Amino acid sequence: MADPLLHMTTSAAWAEVVPGGExxxxxxxxxxxxxxSTPEQVHLPANRLYAGSTDLVLLCLDPARIEPEVRWEPGVxxxxxxxxxxxLYGPLDSDxxxxVLPYRPGADGTFAPPTDLPKV
Incomplete structure (x- = not known):
């Protein structure tokens, strides 16, 4: 079993995606x-872009179900x-x-790597 790949978004943005949509x-x-992101790196963009935000969710993705191409490239x-x-070089298919897990910062407003993620 392996860790999922993650996409961080707001709960409102995810709520707009219909089942089977993108x-x-x-x-x-x-x-x-x-x-x-991987579970070990998602906190880096979370802290850079969303420090203190309380409306984030992590979409846990099965790499075997992801289409189209995923390329591994440098960050910032x-x-x-x-x-x-x-x-991911294309839209994220909801399938x-x-x-979908809530992703909340700690008391100091910063994010840590998530725990208790599902395995794929």
């Missing part, structure tokens, strides 16, 4: 891909230089989502 975040149009310059992030 999530098309702004990054798909702006950068050509959907940002994904402040991430560790050897760290590669998964980028690849195996769980």
């Amino acid at each position: 999530l098309r975040p702004g990054s798909l149009a702006e950068q050509g891909f959907v940002h994904l 310059p402040t991430d560790p230089s050897s760290m590669l992030f998964p980028h 690849s989502v195996i769980a």
Whole structure:
């Protein structure tokens, strides 16, 4: 069994996706891909972009169900230089989502790597 890939979004954005539909975040149009993370790295963009936010969810994705292509590429310059992030080059199909979990910051407003994720 392996860890899922993760996509972080707001609960409101996820609520707009119909079963069997697709999530098309702004990054798909702006950068050509959907940002994904591993469980060990999702807290990095969470803290950079959403520190203190209390409305985030983690979409847990089964890599075997993800289409189209996922490429492993560098993040931003402040991430560790050897760290590669998964980028999905197309919309995120809701059928690849195996769980949706709330992602809340700690008392200090920062996020930690998630625990108790489903295995795939």
